[in-house]
Amino acid sequence: MSEQVRVRFAPSPTGYLHVGGARTALFNWLFARHTGGKFILRIEDTDAARNTDAAMQAIYDGLRWLGLDWDEGPLVGGDCGPYLQSERGAIYERHAGKLRASGHVYADENGALRFRLPRKLVVMEDLVCGHIEVDRGKSQNRDGSPEADMTIRRADGGWIFHFVNVVDDIEMKITHVIRGEDHLSNTPKHLELFAALGAPPPRYAHIPLILNKDGTKMSKRDQGASVAGYIAGGYVSEAVRNFLCLLGWSPKDDREIMPIAEVIERFDPAQINRKAAHFDLEKCDWLNQHYILQMPLETLAEKVGPWLQKAGINYGTNATLLPVLALVRERLKKLSDAPAWMDYFFTEEFAFDPEASAKVLSKPNALDHLRALNAAYASQSGWNAAALETALKSAATVAGVKVGEFVHPARLAATGRSVGASLYHTLEVLGRERVLARFDRALTKLSA
RNA sequence: GGCGCGUUCGUCUAGAGGCCUAGGACACAGCCCUCUCAAGGCUGGUACACGGGUUCGAAUCCCGUACGCGCUACCA
Numbered sequence: 001m002s003e004q005v006r007v008r009f010a011p012s013p014t015g016y017l018h019v020g021g022a023r024t025a026l027f028n029w030l031f032a033r034h035t036g037g038k039f040i041l042r043i044e045d046t047d048a049a050r051n052t053d054a055a056m057q058a059i060y061d062g063l064r065w066l067g068l069d070w071d072e073g074p075l076v077g078g079d080c081g082p083y084l085q086s087e088r089g090a091i092y093e094r095h096a097g098k099l100r101a102s103g104h105v106y107a108d109e110n111g112a113l114r115f116r117l118p119r120k121l122v123v124m125e126d127l128v129c130g131h132i133e134v135d136r137g138k139s140q141n142r143d144g145s146p147e148a149d150m151t152i153r154r155a156d157g158g159w160i161f162h163f164v165n166v167v168d169d170i171e172m173k174i175t176h177v178i179r180g181e182d183h184l185s186n187t188p189k190h191l192e193l194f195a196a197l198g199a200p201p202p203r204y205a206h207i208p209l210i211l212n213k214d215g216t217k218m219s220k221r222d223q224g225a226s227v228a229g230y231i232a233g234g235y236v237s238e239a240v241r242n243f244l245c246l247l248g249w250s251p252k253d254d255r256e257i258m259p260i261a262e263v264i265e266r267f268d269p270a271q272i273n274r275k276a277a278h279f280d281l282e283k284c285d286w287l288n289q290h291y292i293l294q295m296p297l298e299t300l301a302e303k304v305g306p307w308l309q310k311a312g313i314n315y316g317t318n319a320t321l322l323p324v325l326a327l328v329r330e331r332l333k334k335l336s337d338a339p340a341w342m343d344y345f346f347t348e349e350f351a352f353d354p355e356a357s358a359k360v361l362s363k364p365n366a367l368d369h370l371r372a373l374n375a376a377y378a379s380q381s382g383w384n385a386a387a388l389e390t391a392l393k394s395a396a397t398v399a400g401v402k403v404g405e406f407v408h409p410a411r412l413a414a415t416g417r418s419v420g421a422s423l424y425h426t427l428e429v430l431g432r433e434r435v436l437a438r439f440d441r442a443l444t445k446l447s448a
Numbered sequence: 449g450g451c452g453c454g455u456u457c458g459u460c461u462a463g464a465g466g467c468c469u470a471g472g473a474c475a476c477a478g479c480c481c482u483c484u485c486a487a488g489g490c491u492g493g494u495a496c497a498c499g500g501g502u503u504c505g506a507a508u509c510c511c512g513u514a515c516g517c518g519c520u521a522c523c524a
Contacts, residue, residue: 012524047523112522129453140450142520147450154522161524185452185519206453208517213459215516243460246473250461254472273461276517280459283474293487330487392483407483419485 005037006175009063009070010165012044013055016220017062017227019279020180020210023244027207028178029068030245030267040172041073045086046159062227066241067260072172080172085164092159095167095197096152104196105152113153115163115193122188127176127205128272134188150189162186166193169202178205178269181276205269208248208276215278224281234336235284236303239291243284247277257290289333297322300329304338308346311339315346323429327421344415345429348438356418357446360408365401367447370409372399374439383432385424392424413442 009025011017032039041063045051060075072078082088096113099105108114119137126132139147152163169177184206194201212218218225230240238260245263246256249272255262292300301321308315315321328341344350360366376395380387396406411423414435420426427435 010524014524044524050523108522110522114522132452134452136451138451140520142449144449147520151522156522158522160522165524180518181453182518183524186524188452189519208454211517217517246460248460252462254462256460256473275454277461278459280474283460286474289487328486331485333486389483402483404483411484417484421485423483 003175005032005035006040006173007032007037007178008040008042008169008172008174009068010042010044010168010179011059012047012050013052013059014047014050015055016225017058018218019225019227019244020218022062022066022068022227023210023247024178024180024207025063025068026066026241026244027205027249027267027269027272029070030264031176031178031269032071033264034267037175038071039068040078040080040174041070041083042168042172043074043084043086044161044165045084046161046164048086048158051086058228061231065227065231065237066244067237085159085168088164088168089159091171092153092164092167095170096163099152099196102196108149111155112151114149115152115196117147117149117189118192118195122191124187124191124204126184126187127178127203127269128208129181129184129206129274132184136188136192162189163193166190166197170194170197170199174202176203176205176269178207181206181208205272207272208274210247211276211278213278213280218279224279224284234307234334234338235288236291236295236335238295239288240284242291243287247279248273248275257287285333292332292335293330297326297329301325303335307335307338308342311343313339313343313346315342320346327425327429331421341420344417348434350416352412352416352442352445353418356412356416359418360412361446363405363408365399366405366409367443369396369399369401369406370413370439370443373406373410374436374443377432377439378436380432383428385422385428388427389424410439413439413446 007028009021009028011021011025029039031037043056043059045056056074063070070076072080073083096105099115100113103116105113105115117136119139122134122136124132124134136147141147150160150162152160154160168174187204187206191201210218212222220226224230227240230237241260242256242258242263245258249267251258251263251266252271298318301318304325305315305321315324324342324345328338331341332338372395373392376391377388380391392406392410393403396403399405407423408418410427411420412418414423414427414430430438
């Protein structure tokens with residue numbers, strides 16, 4: 001009979017939600033969902049000078065966007081709150097008082113509270129990194145002097161990360177700490193604190209960091225570093241989440257595109273790699289494109305809608321949007337690509353790409369072919385892709401040229417572009433009236 | 449400097465002593481399909497950091513070196 005798993009994601013609202021942080025949150029969430037445990041969000045905002053409300057909001061927005069719902073934490077509450085460290089002063093005071101009474105903590109000459117380091121051998125079993133021994137007596141400062149006792153509260157009363165992190169993990173009954181490898185070297189300190197507080201420590205799993213593709217550390221400016229960047233960049237959240245699952249973890253059987261339910265089922269922290277993952281946005285893009293291609297058309301319509309609106313495209317309802325989306329979706333790498341591929345379906349005010357025009361008109365008799373096609377389509381009986389194709393091909397045969405000689409002018413006239421989806425299907429979706437009107441207009445415009 | 453962690457194609461990874469002349473994916477190249485652009489299909493090139501052991505046999509175990517990363521704060 002094992003206790004219920006309780007894990008937490010404990011970000012500091014000092015900037016933006018980093019993709020590495022998002023993956024840490026994701027792995028915690030996966031573990032909680034896999035085990036039927038609880039995923040807790042705790043905001044570590046002890047450094048008042050560096051915290052911002054915007055950063056806090058970015059954390060909430062990013063987690064929600066990725067579908068990482070928390071069972072306890074800000075906005076949802078829970079039995080172990082408050083979940084903002086800035087509101088937990090009394091709790092820290094209580095624990096510090098205990099340590100003071102037991103002689104583990106003392107006030108130094110400046111008024112800061114310091115924890116007397118035991119300086120002994122610390123042994124830990126990390127779920128990812130395995131057996132680790134650290135002789136704390138050997139710890140040194142950069143200048144080679146022995147490590148000083150750890151500050152747990154500043155002279156100004158502000159609490160220090162290591163202490164509040166441990167106190168909260170105790171208070172919130174955290175059973176497993178899954179966090180970035182940058183904390184591996186901090187863990188011995190935390191273990192010393194747990195021992196001094198008389199509390200059993202949680203199990204630890206330190207996951208490797210995410211670096212840029214070239215191995216350098218990611219910073220805010222780097223492509224793909226911020227979750228907000230994916231939201232603003234037209235990524236599908238399921239694709240980004242899928243990509244993040246594969247950074248440091250794999251199902252071991254070559255599966256890559258996986259529904260989240262399957263990842264939850266198969267996720268095991270002990271299988272996480274120990275090597276830092278270099279971040280390849282191109283693979284994320286590929287997954288994104290794949291998700292756009294595979295998701296139900298209605299779902300895609302919901303995701304694309306806001307992007308079209310933002311571009312001022314009035315696409316009507318699903319009845320008008322879906323057929324267009326079905327045509328162009330396999331050309332979309334990002335949701336943000338949609339307006340450029342779709343605008344001419346919803347307005348007569350589309351522009352003619354100068355390069356496309358020049359290219360088409362450079363061919364001999366291009367406008368004559370368009371005229372011939374216009375005439376043929378004017379008496380077209382069935383307005384569907386197959387019939388339109390037959391008609392165009394026979395017109396080309398009559399003219400004694402290849403189909404391309406008819407297709408390109410027609411595409412230019414109907415869409416203003418040289419590239420796009422299947423011409424016949426495009427014309428079908430556009431409908432007879434609009435196509436014939438566009439042909440007429442193009443003949444006038446391009447003859448000039 | 450000290451302590452800790454790591455090192456398989458450019459990148460994500462499979463590989464837990466013989467199944468590895470190292471598998472998959474992204475990217476790249478070529479071909480096919482084709483009205484363009486995509487999508488899709490097929491084919492191809494590129495990797496076990498280095499040096500010592502252990503063993504009949506090592507990508508896999510051990511040691512060393514190199515390189516990378518982390519911690520070493522009254523940041524988190």
